[in-house]
Amino acid sequence: MKCPYCGAEMEAGVIQSPHELAWNDKKYFAARAQLHKGSIVLSELSMLKGSAIIAHCCRKCEKIVIDYQNGICDINRKNKF
Ligand SMILES: [Zn+2]
Numbered sequence: 001m002k003c004p005y006c007g008a009e010m011e012a013g014v015i016q017s018p019h020e021l022a023w024n025d026k027k028y029f030a031a032r033a034q035l036h037k038g039s040i041v042l043s044e045l046s047m048l049k050g051s052a053i054i055a056h057c058c059r060k061c062e063k064i065v066i067d068y069q070n071g072i073c074d075i076n077r078k079n080k081f
Contacts, residue, residue, distance in 0.1 A: 001056045001065065001067070003056075003058035003060075003061055003063065003065075004063075004065065005058065005061040005063055006058060006060055006061050008058060008060060010056035010057060010058050010065065011056065011057045011058075011059065012054060012055075012056055012057075013054075013055055013056070013057055014052050014053065014054060014055065014075065015052070015053050015055050015064075015066075016050055016051060016052040016053075017043075017050060017051045017052075018050050018051070019045060019051060020032060020041065020043065020044060020045040020051055021041075021042040021043040021051045021052075021053055022039050022040060022041045022042055023039065023040040023042065024036055024038075024039050025038055040068060042066060042068055042073055042074060043073070043074045043075065043076055043077075044074065044076065044077070046076045049075075049076050051076065052074075052075040052076060053066060053068075053073040053074055053075060054066075054067075054072075054073050054075060055073070
């Protein structure tokens with residue numbers, strides 16, 4: 001993936017958590033996506049594997065990009081197929 005800021009090739013990596021990974025419009029005490037309209041689930045919680053997504057990093061621009069189209073970033077989901 002090319003960096004949308006500088007055009008250099010980005011470094012692929014992983015962001016992981018023991019909890020669900022979701023984007024929300026603000027910080028909530030209970031961050032579960034199913035509780036909040038408009039939430040975007042990046043990786044559903046797996047009790048065995050935890051949550052993990054693929055993200056691309058540009059160290060020069062200090063930016064991290066997550067492509068969540070069709071759940072492509074979710075490592076747990078990818079392993080189901
Ligand atoms: Zn960059």
